[in-house]
Every structure is written in C-alpha cells, then in structure tokens.
Amino acid sequence: MSFEAYLNCFEDGEESYFPTSIVEDAFAPFVTRREPEFTCWVVAYDDASSADLYLNFDPGDASRCSGFTVARPPDGPRLYEALWKILRVTSSVVYCAGECPPMVGRAETIPHLNPDMVETLGSPVVVVDGDEIRNRFEHS
Numbered sequence: 527m528s529f530e531a532y533l534n535c536f537e538d539g540e541e542s543y544f545p546t547s548i549v550e551d552a553f554a555p556f557v558t559r560r561e562p563e564f565t566c567w568v569v570a571y572d573d574a575s576s577a578d579l580y581l582n583f584d585p586g587d588a589s590r591c592s593g594f595t596v597a598r599p600p601d602g603p604r605l606y607e608a609l610w611k612i613l614r615v616t617s618s619v620v621y622c623a624g625e626c627p628p629m630v631g632r633a634e635t636i637p638h639l640n641p642d643m644v645e646t647l648g649s650p651v652v653v654v655d656g657d658e659i660r661n662r663f664e665h666s
Contacts, residue, residue, distance in 0.1 A: 529598075529599070529622055529623065529624075529663075530595055530596065530597055530598075530622065530623075531595070531596040531599050531609075531620060531621070531622045531663065532593065532594075532595055532596070532620065532621055532622065533593040533594055533596070533609060533612060533613075533618050533619070533620045534582075534592060534593035534618060534619055535591075535592050535593050535616050535617055535618040536617055536618070536619065536635075536638045536639050536640055537617055537638050538638060539638065539639070539640050539641055540640070541592050542592065542617060542638075543584050543590035543591060543592050544590065544591065544592075544615075544616040544617075544618070545589060545590060546581070546583065546588065546589050546590060546591045547589070548612055548615060548616060549567075549579070549581065549591060549594065549612065551611075552608040552609075552611045552612050553567070553569050553579070553608050556569040556570060556571055556604065556608075557569055558570045558576075564580065565580060565581045565582075565583055566578050566579065566580050566581075567579040567581065569605065569608075571600060571602050571604050571605070572602075575600040575601070575602045576598075576600065577596050577597060577598050577599050577600055577605055578596070578597040578598065579594045579595070579596055579597075580594055580595040580597065581593075581594045582594060582595075593618060596609075599663070601660075603656055603657060603660065604656075605656075606656030606657065606659045606660040607655070607656035608656070609656060609659055610631055610653060610655055610656040610658075610659060612631075613629070613630055613631025613632070613635075613653070614631040614632060615631075616631075616635075617634075617635045617638045618630070618631075618635065619635065619639055619643075619650060620659060621643075621647055622663055622666060623666075624666030625665075625666045626662050626663060626665070626666030627647065627648045627649060627650060627651050627662070628643065628644065628647045628648065628650040628651075629650065629651055629652075629653045629658075629659055629662060630650050630651070630652055630653070631652070631653060632652065633652050635650075636650050636652075
C-alpha cells in the first residue's frame with residue numbers, strides 16, 4: 527500500500543504524550559535503522575516489507591511522544607498488530623485519508639479525541655485487532 531497512516535495521542539481533546547518505550551516495544555525487533563535528524567525509524571519485516579515511522583517526540587523529552595506517521599505501510603500483518611498494541615495501552619487513534627473512520631483500541635479513548643478531528647473524519651470505531659486496522663485501511 528502506498529499511503530500514510532497517522533497515530534496520535536489525545537487527552538481531553540488536546541495532543542498528549544505517552545512513553546516512547548511503548549513504540550519501541552511494539553515494533554522491536556523490527557526497527558532496523560534510526561535517523562535522529564529526521565526522527566525516523568525504519569521498520570523492516572522482510573526484504574520486501576518495510577515502512578518509515580516519523581515520530582513526534584516531546585520537544586523537551588524524547589522519552590515521550592505524541593504519536594507518529596507511518597509512510598508506506600506494508601501489506602503484512604505485523605505492522606498492524608503493532609499499531610493495535612499501542613492503541614490498546616494509550617489514548618491514541620489511528621487514521622488515514624479516505625473513507626476510513628478513525629480507529630481506537632479501547633472505548634474509553636473516544637471521549638479524549640479532538641472534536642474537530644472527529645467532525646472531519648467521522649465517528650471513531652473500536653478495533654479488535656491489527657487485521658481489522660489493515661482491512662479498514664485497504665477499503666478506504
């Protein structure tokens with residue numbers, strides 16, 4: 527797939543942060559390169575399946591991030607399982623352009639989302655696994 531997906535954390539409608547270690551744990555051991563000047567992590571699952579993660583670090587503390595952009599998400603399931611793991615433990619949402627609703631990993635995240643984002647992208651849905659994220663992206 528050639529598109530971008532976004533994962534962002536919110537609390538009370540505003541951007542929020544979670545420990546960067548959650549991203550590290552979700553994507554390890556597939557992080558093959560880190561480009562600090564671009565805050566880019568390259569994740570590779572095999573020779574033909576990789577993506578770039580552009581992390582949004584807290585400007586004062588890189589141990590926290592508010593989310594990231596996924597450039598060129600691969601078709602394979604491992605990236606989507608990693609996204610779902612992050613959604614399950616943070617107040618984050620994952621979304622992309624198109625006819626795909628914003629997705630969360632737990633219902634208690636929904637009241638924290640930015641109201642303007644919900645108005646623009648539509649009502650969020652709670653996803654049950656990474657396959658559901660991948661399927662919704664494929665059909666958008």
